[in-house]
Amino acid sequence: CSKRLAKALGKLPMASDGTPLTITYENTDGEGYSLVITSDTIAISAESEQGAFWAIQTLRQVFEAETVPCLTIQDKPDFKYRGFYHDMTRGKVATVETIKELIDTMAYYKMNALQLYVEHVFEFEECRDINPLTSYITGAELNELRAYCEDNFITFEPSIATFGHLFDILDQEKYHHLRVLKDYENNVCRWLDRMKHHTIDPKLPESLELVKSLIDQYDVYFDTEYFNICCDETFDLKNGKHQDMDTGELYIAFTNKLINYVKSYGKQVMMWGDILHEHPDRVKDIPKDVTLLNWYYEADAEQAEKRIRVFHDLDRIQIACPATYAWNHFCESLFISIPNITNMTKLAKTYNAKGILNTNWGDYGDPCSFDMSLFGIAYGAARSWNVSAEVEDVIPSADYLIYRHSGTLDILYGLSIIERTVHYGEFAWMYNNLYYPEKLHFNAPKEAALRSARNQSLEICEKLELQSWERDDFRQEIMIAAEGVAVMAEMMMKLLDYAVSRRTDTEKWLVKYRTSWLKKNKESELREIETMFRILEAAILQGKVLCITK
Numbered sequence: 001c002s003k004r005l006a007k008a009l010g011k012l013p014m015a016s017d018g019t020p021l022t023i024t025y026e027n028t029d030g031e032g033y034s035l036v037i038t039s040d041t042i043a044i045s046a047e048s049e050q051g052a053f054w055a056i057q058t059l060r061q062v063f064e065a066e067t068v069p070c071l072t073i074q075d076k077p078d079f080k081y082r083g084f085y086h087d088m089t090r091g092k093v094a095t096v097e098t099i100k101e102l103i104d105t106m107a108y109y110k111m112n113a114l115q116l117y118v119e120h121v122f123e124f125e126e127c128r129d130i131n132p133l134t135s136y137i138t139g140a141e142l143n144e145l146r147a148y149c150e151d152n153f154i155t156f157e158p159s160i161a162t163f164g165h166l167f168d169i170l171d172q173e174k175y176h177h178l179r180v181l182k183d184y185e186n187n188v189c190r191w192l193d194r195m196k197h198h199t200i201d202p203k204l205p206e207s208l209e210l211v212k213s214l215i216d217q218y219d220v221y222f223d224t225e226y227f228n229i230c231c232d233e234t235f236d237l238k239n240g241k242h243q244d245m246d247t248g249e250l251y252i253a254f255t256n257k258l259i260n261y262v263k264s265y266g267k268q269v270m271m272w273g274d275i276l277h278e279h280p281d282r283v284k285d286i287p288k289d290v291t292l293l294n295w296y297y298e299a300d301a302e303q304a305e306k307r308i309r310v311f312h313d314l315d316r317i318q319i320a321c322p323a324t325y326a327w328n329h330f331c332e333s334l335f336i337s338i339p340n341i342t343n344m345t346k347l348a349k350t351y352n353a354k355g356i357l358n359t360n361w362g363d364y365g366d367p368c369s370f371d372m373s374l375f376g377i378a379y380g381a382a383r384s385w386n387v388s389a390e391v392e393d394v395i396p397s398a399d400y401l402i403y404r405h406s407g408t409l410d411i412l413y414g415l416s417i418i419e420r421t422v423h424y425g426e427f428a429w430m431y432n433n434l435y436y437p438e439k440l441h442f443n444a445p446k447e448a449a450l451r452s453a454r455n456q457s458l459e460i461c462e463k464l465e466l467q468s469w470e471r472d473d474f475r476q477e478i479m480i481a482a483e484g485v486a487v488m489a490e491m492m493m494k495l496l497d498y499a500v501s502r503r504t505d506t507e508k509w510l511v512k513y514r515t516s517w518l519k520k521n522k523e524s525e526l527r528e529i530e531t532m533f534r535i536l537e538a539a540i541l542q543g544k545v546l547c548i549t550k
Helices: 003-009 049-062 096-108 139-151 173-178 190-196 205-219 247-263 274-278 280-285 301-313 334-350 370-385 391-403 408-418 424-435 447-465 472-495 506-520 526-541
Strands: 021-025 033-037 042-046 071-075 081-087 113-117 155-157 226-228 268-272 291-295 318-321 355-360
Touching: 003 049, 003 139, 021 049, 033 049, 042 049, 049 071, 049 096, 081 096, 081 318, 081 370, 096 113, 096 139, 096 370, 096 506, 139 155, 155 226, 173 205, 190 424, 205 247, 247 268, 247 280, 274 280, 291 301, 301 318, 301 334, 318 334, 334 355, 334 370, 334 408, 355 370, 370 391, 370 408, 370 472, 391 408, 408 447, 408 472, 424 472, 424 526, 447 472, 472 506, 472 526, 506 526
Parallel strands: 021 042, 081 113, 081 355, 113 155, 226 268, 268 291, 291 318, 318 355
Antiparallel strands: 033 042, 033 071
16 A cells, blocks of 8 residues: 555554455545445445545544444545644744644544644744744744645645734834834733734735745745635724725735735635625625635624625635634633534535634633643544534543543533633733733623632642543643633732632742643743733732722
8 A cells, every 4th residue: 555554554553463454445536435344354445545544544443442343334524625723823833743743633533634823933034033032933844744744645734924913023123114003002912912913004015025025935835735825804904004095995905916926826825704704895806716714713603604604695615614712711612612613514514615624723822732622623623524423422532532531521611611700811911901001891700700710620630630541641731721720710819809818829830831831832922921920920919909890
């Protein structure tokens, strides 16, 4: 068989006296396969080499059972495109080995496309002054990842910010003149500012040349047919120097220049569809062969359908994009991600979308360990392959195949509910409101709710402390996340002038958190997270209190 299939087969338990395995496949572009296990033989027959590869992944999962049953499986995917999108920019820059682990996970669950979100975290010429201050991925590392993706029948697709979300590049003095904001002042902490700003000025020729340069430098490391130019959340067009102009016209004009440039490379263009939702009458001005990445991350099925139906009715190519909902948390918000993934995959099938691109974002420094969003990844993959897969069926499989421990999803679900009260994003807002001019308004959690959340989080830690799992790294990650929630709960109570006796130690927890972070990621923005906790801890010791609505 081929080298790629041979590598996949190498992950099966082999023995000289084992059951004979035969593999046959055609040379079509289909991904369907049949897997037949009898008492004497195992036979795989597939529509293509890729289909045979997916059959091997199924066989690997079957072999996880204590007893391998005789069975016949006829299988094929509901969607041709089954992708995963990981934010490498706004918090953690994962190591190459960590991304390889992600690729292994994707292959195991039959996903076939990977995109990494990049703003400034690549060795762009324009970022030479930024790179020494933060972590980044290199061209050599991209080459290594591309080859690893190829071994696993996964296309590695480029995705970079080219219009909005260019904060770190444009925040350099040499590029200030390219910001569409004419009187920008930094009145909030960097994490918040980066989420809202900066959009590059679409009226300046130099803006286009800068973005072309980014595309030129990045595209050489990819050999896929697609290029994602992003073009999302160009908020500043409404507030900057051109706010009196037609923002829809501004957006379309610059975006089409980017589309044409990428097409000159012989690429097919992908882009986020959120701004086009604001200007549905302008969608017709975007070339029809552009794939619109239609994202919606909430649990509301009605709103999800509205977004998917718009592009369907306009006869546009679209990919539905749900989310693991792990940003601004220490644990994936399962009570949101599960219905969101369920709704978006169902609607993608109903409205004939091209496929699914499940997203994993990293706002506010990306506090969530990658392991703490693995269920959303697996569930998104299951629904991308078989849209009728029910979460009730996936949960026990995930407990067994991912965590190797029954009841893990119950623990994670409980922790995600606790985080509704102790929200990392609001914790960061409290930090902002103590030290930055612009004050952010939110209703503070009640004392009883915070105290209960602290106690429940520590109960999780106490129970897990007494256990040992086959995959003990997951147990450790859950404990670190739960303790982090407890630390935040106590600090929030202190900052809100609630009476509380400390049961946590911020500094000891930060040491654990750093150790965990650096096992799988480069330094990235770890220091900024540590700085926030330490500054707020110092404020508590100084007796500072935050006066907000309670």
